[in-house]
Amino acid sequence: MSVIYRPVEKHEQQQALDLWYAVFKTQPEYFERYFSEKESPRYQFGDTLGAWVNDKLVSAVHIRRLYIRSRDDNVEYLCGAISNVATLEEHRKHGYSRELLRMAITKMEQSEEFDISVLGTGRPNHYLVLGWEQIALPSPISVQWNHFSSSGDNHHQWYPINDLLSSNCQLLLDIHSNKPRTYQFSRSPVSMFQHWVGWNWRKENAIAYLLSDQGYIVITHPDSAENTYVSEWRAANVETEKKLLKLAANEVHRRHPQLKTIRLHTVPQYMGLNELDQWAGVVTVSKNDHTMIRNIRLSRDVLEKIKAAYLGGHATFWQGDYF
Template identity: 45%
Template sequence: MLNSDVSSIIYRSVAKHEENQALEIWCSIFNNPVDLEERLILESSEDGRQYVCAGITNVATRDEYRRRGLSRHLLQMTIDKLDQSNEFDLSMLGTGKVNHYERFRWEQVTQPIRVIIDWQIHASSHENIQWRPVSDLSYEDIELLCKMHSSHRRIYQMRRSPCSIFYHWVKRRWEKSAAIVYLDEDKGYVVIGNPENEEDVGVLEWRASNFDHEQKLLSLAVNEIRQRYGLTKRIQLFTLPQYMTIEQLTNWAGPVQVGTNYDIMMRNIRLPPGIYEQIKNSFSNGHAVFWSGDYF
């Protein structure tokens, strides 16, 4: 019989002599050694170039170290490593501590996010398509998702390979919102998050092969939401369209409101200024997408 009493569980830091064992357990759970350097690759759909992207997560020290200012020293040592290693092209952070990282030459990049549409298009006739819970997807399904994500790229996006990364991390994030997905090998895929919650339901992500297929996938998602909640007009997209401009989206679907994410920060490490500005502008205008599911 499984003991469900969790009151005796103790959370603590991993001791030095336990680090190897902890790493082995980590890798055994995810069936793959997680390689952060291999993972954080920013890909361009225009010329196929790949940029090694550095991130900083979990900067944590003991209280007495923080009181002595050593957390800042630890962060500076990490930054020096990024600058001197000649391994990284740029750094991207998703952080609420903008002022803290500005001191170390990261710059804030505001990003359009959470598009609210007053959807005016009447629902089309019911189509016999299959929406599947993300939790039910097989590894083969994830391989297909990974393939479509790579072949129908936005102008810049994080590489999701090997597919085990997609399976363990992206799928896990989608499962937290009880997401459902529609897959079509020709058109692409579209994911609806929080389908059982009328206030939070929305289109989490999609990748389409072209402009027309993007409209088709979004229409299918809206039809599914409306079948669940009636002829609701308020439709959420968690990113800007892949092919449509805001003007085209408005003319096609109805009035649009666009929110802003202020937590993204970028820092050039070794890119020519022109390329860095191009990448930065692609994120600030919403053509490229930074999503925490692609990032630890």
């Protein structure tokens, strides 16, 4: 049985799509965006690697090109986001995907373009042996909210995410870019933002509150008491952040009066956890260990800064940053 490892050619992209659909069982038109010039404008030939057995594509790995931007010095680092790691069931346990991951590492290292690699997985051992390091993010944050507002009609100012994406997509992108976390993914251009971020928000029936150009906040699964949470926010300063979080807590409570605990995707942008505890209510921090990071060519100092930011929750994979 001959096995050939090589990049997926343009005319073979449909084979990769068929493989991913067969393995992941997702809805139609889900994976095409990985090859789309509009939705993935940074895609280059060689970013999808495949293993062929007797001329059949049986395993594939995809590298998404994303930029991680540093708030403090505005430097961008090219990140190889590993995604769509898939092998047909009847061809598993032969080491195909691991060999493709080795090829991906070599590609990133030899390109002299990539700085770091990230991925999200529930199977860390598959990647640990190849140099990816598990990072436990503080997520979610549960707050036993002390004081819900019983007055006001703030719910009239909340809009389905589709409405805001149609009318204020550029403004949402500008706020995200201009009021950043310590490290965050760049979401430009707007076509990429509207598709990738918007897709995930739409999938979770998100609603959002936009406070002119000072900030926004997003609640996902707003109609499900079991699943609703505050999934993302950006604010100009701590007072704006408090206003947005309070509005979100009141909106969740208005829809689900039985809920006394408000779930936040991660730590606040400006407040420390002790300050959040004193201001809003008792805070409980959970850990999410699905994120993994691998250095490509960063200095040790920069790498440790990025890792520390993720460990502290000041850099995170927001739900909209799905890759």
